[in-house]
Amino acid sequence: MNNSEDVVDFVHNGHKRYLPHLSIDCVIFGYHDQQLKILLIRYHDQENWSLPGGFVERREALTAAAHRILYEKTRLTNLFLQQFYTFGDSPIRLDHIEIQNNHNKVYAKANVAISDDHWLSKRTLSIGYYALVDYQAVTITPEFLVEGYSWVDINSIPPLQYDHNEIIDKALVTLRSQIYQQAIGQNLLPEKFTLPEIHSLYESILDRQFDRRNFRKKLLALGLVTQLEERRKIGQHRSPFLYAFNPEIANKPFEAGAMTAF
Amino acid sequence: MNNSEDVVDFVHNGHKRYLPHLSIDCVIFGYHDQQLKILLIRYHDQENWSLPGGFVERREALTAAAHRILYEKTRLTNLFLQQFYTFGDSPIRLDHIEIQNNHNKVYAKANVAISDDHWLSKRTLSIGYYALVDYQAVTITPEFLVEGYSWVDINSIPPLQYDHNEIIDKALVTLRSQIYQQAIGQNLLPEKFTLPEIHSLYESILDRQFDRRNFRKKLLALGLVTQLEERRKIGQHRSPFLYAFNPEIANKPFEAGAMTAF
DNA sequence: TCAAAAGTGTTTGAGATACACCCATGT
DNA sequence: ACATGGGTGTATCTCAAACACTTTTGA
Known part of the structure; x- marks a missing residue:
């Protein structure tokens, strides 16, 4: 979504295109400067950073959705991508007030408001995928609502939005256990x-x-x-x-x- | 659901109570007679067996939903229960015609029909949980639409409904890798x-x-x-x-x- | 007394661990 | 010449793997 019109269309018509109550969040690992890093993004008017994510199209295979979202963010294809857990326990995923407030700040940039019964205000479970990418090969794609991108050392992850810290923790545990089974x-x-x-x-x-x-x-x-x-x-x-x-x-x-x- | 009225209510009002497009399927492992077995169920007028499953209430934590569903089937609490994968790739999970047809056969027992745009006809992703239970302690709860229960040896799993064979395979792989980290x-x-x-x-x-x-x-x-x-x-x-x-x-x-x- | 299952100890070899000195390179 | 990082081999020890005979029990 590169301009205000795209965003307005997404807010108004996204519910026709995407499955409700469900998102994909991606933990993108890269290695640079002797450090394992994760790609974080910051949305318009948000204090905390988030994981890059997206939604699943109504007739799109889940794995395909994850690859599409990764491609949209990094322009990479054929990367190592693996589902690791589905998050639906955190209080933030039961009560949506905080999410709705944040959405309203973000989408204010496109002059749209998110009402109480809007599809983006609903409870959303998130399916976590982690990706391993060649740091040098990533091309960050600018998006209208995203104000910043950052590769952050896994030992200095700040407090993130919602339950994203928990998602990263789980991704790391999974990555560590996979390292003995795959040529990570x-x-x-x-x-x-x-x-x-x-x-x-x-x-x-x-x-x-x-x-x-x-x-x-x-x-x-x-x-x-x-x-x-x-x-x-x-x-x-x-x-x-x-x-x-x-x-x-x-x-x-x-x-x-x-x-x-x- | 023990009688026809419950089922009718579920079909008509379930969409208000449960999250759409999402179910939980449980792979219940038990050990008996020197064999590792899985609990399967067969719904009314269905040829193939299925995994026991259920839906997530709109304001219910995911883990709580899995425990509730397990309790409803086995009357066990505090059992070892673990999420292992979310399934949304199989063609059966993109195109819902087969699911709708099967539902119509099952729910015919309660004299309700499932229309094309009914909530039970929609594409449904499934979150897989596996449980380890003490075979002797399980009390099977009869349900109106369920015609049979069976503990089946993992080496003789018949072709099941939908992608349930794939779900079991993944559960087994996960169980086998967990055995070295947990006192299974x-x-x-x-x-x-x-x-x-x-x-x-x-x-x-x-x-x-x-x-x-x-x-x-x-x-x-x-x-x-x-x-x-x-x-x-x-x-x-x-x-x-x-x-x-x-x-x-x-x-x-x-x-x-x-x-x-x- | 026989058949079936349970109990028990030692030896061997592979591989993980521990460890320290020399070499190449640019300033 | 020196500072910095890269390259390399051997000895030990732990633990997995292999292996077979004796004891218990009821029929």
């Missing part, structure tokens, strides 16, 4: 990466330290990555080797317990 | 149980064999269970010792990797 790194790193890069990525995700030598040994023993002949120039210091994921091994879920530790 | 057995076994019982339970859930000696060693090493002094009389053969879960250890999630294998 593949989706967060560029095609070629150095050992220190993937090493510190895993340390960020799991929030603990691993021995450099053992970490490399394990990755190679699993056949997950291959060491290339190239090195990357990093200026002042010794040039580290580049590595790449082995698609055959990285693209299938690991056998039970293949990766239990580093 | 605690919810499926009576308070006191024998080693052969819990041994074969784990074999059923994970669909593989474990060495008796190693299995016992691991359980005791984790402190998960305690051997009691009592034995159980099992007739013709040697009386096995009884065991009980250690609540302090069994009730908290295991540390990462505590239980990676047997």
Whole structure:
């Protein structure tokens, strides 16, 4: 929604197009500067940041909706995207007064008011999806009602709107448990990466330290990555080797317990 | 819903009481006769069996709704209940003709017809919950529209209505991955149980064999269970010792990797 | 006494963990 | 030359895996 007319149309006709009482919220993980980050957005006249989200079209498959919403925000397709939980317990999801008030501030920018029985004022459950994206590849799309975007370190997430902090917590727990079954790194790193890069990525995700030598040994023993002949120039210091994921091994879920530790 | 009037009221007024487009389906696991089983139900005039399910009241927390539905079916409270996925991709969940036809057969028993724009004819996403119950403790509650209940071995699940086979598959995958983080057995076994019982339970859930000696060693090493002094009389053969879960250890999630294998 | 199920201990090997010194690079 | 980060190998220890005979019980 890039202009005021689109927004007005959405407010007036969205209920015909989208399923009511239901939204999708996306926890978009990216990795940059040795830190695991999440993409947050701030809507017009809102103090708190939120997760990017959207609605499900009436005849759209749920997974397709999540991919569409992600595409609208990041212009990325074919990314790693996974549903992790559906949120419908928080008081904010039972009583809608706060949501209605916030909506009224946001949509004031397009001069529309949200009445008490408007479809956007109704109780809304949210289906949580998390995505792993290559930070560098994301193109933020400006939207009329969105005043700011920010990649925030997972250790410095501020208080967010509604139950979004809870959603992020659950996404992180899920991500951490998936890391031993899937080659998570593949989706967060560029095609070629150095050992220190993937090493510190895993340390960020799991929030603990691993021995450099053992970490490399394990990755190679699993056949997950291959060491290339190239090195990357990093200026002042010794040039580290580049590595790449082995698609055959990285693209299938690991056998039970293949990766239990580093 | 125990009689025709309740059903008629539900069909006519359910849309005021429940959220539209959304249901909860429950995969209820029980253990009996050395086999892991699932509780299925068959509605009036339906050929295929289904998962027990229900709807979410408009101002009811999601978790509360799941517990209520489970209680209505089994009369059990405080059971282990966990959300595992929300289903909205299957074609059956986009196009509702088949669902409407089936509903018309079912509700014919109460002499009500479901029109094309009736709330029960709309596209419905389903939130999947799985429950672990003590088989012996379940009291099946008869319902007007339900013609049969059955505990079915997970290895002999017949083709079910809609995408319910897919829901069960996902529940099983989730259960199997949770077994290493939670003392799953605690919810499926009576308070006191024998080693052969819990041994074969784990074999059923994970669909593989474990060495008796190693299995016992691991359980005791984790402190998960305690051997009691009592034995159980099992007739013709040697009386096995009884065991009980250690609540302090069994009730908290295991540390990462505590239980990676047997 | 026999059939069926339960009880029990030791050995082996794989893999996780711990650990420290040398090398490359630009300033 | 030096500061900074990158590269590499070995020894130990823990724990999973493999394995078979004896005991109990009622018919």
